Amino acid sequence: MNTKDATGPLKGLRVLDLTRVLAGPTCTQMLGDLGAEVIKIERPGAGDDTRGFAPPTMPGTGESAYFIGVNRNKRSVTLDIAAPEGQAIAKQLLADCDILVENFKVGALARYGLGYEQLHAEFPSLVYCSITGFGQTGPYAPRPGYDSLIQAMGGVMSLTGEPDGLPQKVGVPVADVFAGLYGCIGILAALRHRDRTGQGQHIDIGMLDTHVAWLANQGMNYLSTGENPPRLGNQHPNIVPYQVFPTADGYIVLSIGNDPTFKRFCENFDVAHLLEDPRFATNAARVENRQLVTDTLTPVLKQHPTAWWVEQLEALKIGCGPINTLKEVFADPHVQARGVVVEMPHASGTPVKIIANPVRLSETPADYRIAPPMLGEHTEEILQDLLGISTAEMDALRAKGIV
The missing domain is CATH 3.40.50.10540 (Crotonobetainyl-coa:carnitine coa-transferase; domain 1)
Known part of the structure; x- marks a missing residue:
């Protein structure tokens, strides 16, 4: 053959x-x-x-x-x-x-x-x-x-x-x-x-x-606590903010993986005062107060359209991305x-x-x-x-x- x-x-x-x-x-x-x-x-x-x-x-x-x-x-x-x-x-x-x-x-x-x-x-x-x-x-x-x-x-x-x-x-x-x-x-x-x-x-x-x-981190979360992790929709169980947010014309995924990145976000988008609040100061604190963080940042993200946020956040090396349909995926220039x-x-x-x-x-x-x-x-x-x-x-x- x-x-x-x-x-x-x-x-x-x-x-x-x-x-x-x-x-x-x-x-x-x-x-x-x-x-x-x-x-x-x-x-x-x-x-x-x-x-x-x-x-x-x-x-x-x-x-x-x-x-x-x-x-x-x-x-x-x-x-x-x-x-x-x-x-x-x-x-x-x-x-x-x-x-x-x-x-x-x-x-x-x-x-x-x-x-x-x-x-x-x-x-x-x-x-x-x-x-x-x-x-x-x-x-x-x-x-x-x-x-x-x-x-x-x-x-x-x-x-x-x-x-x-x-x-x-x-x-x-x-x-x-x-x-x-x-x-x-x-x-x-x-x-x-x-x-x-x-x-x-x-x-x-x-x-x-x-x-x-x-099951990765979620399996380990259970093994370490003995508690069933709850459903969180589009939020991350161990990192906040790391989730979907509405924008002025759609949605965006915001992925802030550490405290220095959160600091950079706050300083560049007129919410620097949050850094003085202990409920926002560390990732552990943000996880404990995830609903407060979500409610606080939602109106900020809704001020501008998705494309604006992607451009601004990418320039600051802050993880983000649009939520693409498959048509958009296969049309993406990088793909x-x-x-x-x-x-x-x-x-x-x-x-x-x-x-x-x-x-x-x-x-x-x-x-x-x-x-x-x-x-x-x-x-x-x-x-x-x-x-x-x-x-x-x-x-x-x-x-x-x-x-």
Whole structure:
């Protein structure tokens, strides 16, 4: 198979991708962006569930925008791994693979002879990553995992939203994305170990685990006090003022991270007298008096429009920013200068726009060599080139619904 155009640091590694939807595909797309050859196994006739997550579809392709977003740098092979013939082909592919990533329910792949313990005996150097809702052990292990319920069970919804409103989930599926990225980190560490010892291992990623892990300062706030942090809307639990304020024509995020910055703000915007008030003098005091600080600064910020505040505050090196819509995000000159959107050719004949990989490597940058594939687009190429399956054998497999 032609992989000469791969340029990333993982060039030469091969991944068998048994994932679907978001957490697993996020992980394998990152591996593919960094140069690994990713073979995505999909159900014949159906494929990854996200192929049906539409509208919207990418114009001219018939593919869902959701699928396009996390499946570049992969080749699609249709294969029924529930059938013995499909399992045999999967094992043949694994003979030349370094990594297997899967997000089936706990124990599901073992029914097909593709569980970790079964494969580790045959492929001892294989790095095997499982991404599930609740991990491989514990009382919740058999449960299915979905982003919104993980956000709920993992505590972030209790922290998100207005104090007197409903708990809110984050507007993008962060539980899925973080699980995929933690999975990728685990794989990279396991590859380092394998390269030194020749030994593969199992990486057990539970979405609830990763969700709790990124509770960060709020998790630590609970552990240090034993008290549930309250919902604060757009305010910061440990820093004040660090929040959304209304302006004359909209809103702005004001991020004052320390006392010298607060002093600079007060001295430049006619509220220097606040520095003499002990309730404003230190960040700890401002946290204790957050409502007073908010009520005092709100009329100050409402005196001028957002653009004026951004210009003035940036000149003073005070953290701030407008609250952009996605249209404004993708039109932002800095976002455009950073090349955050990439256009790739697609098998449909219509180019697709994708969001670029944010990892900037000076010597081995992410590359964009394979557009998100059509269902089964590379089945013959891979099975014939890698496994030597003949055209007649392919026809027979197709007739049985194996591919």
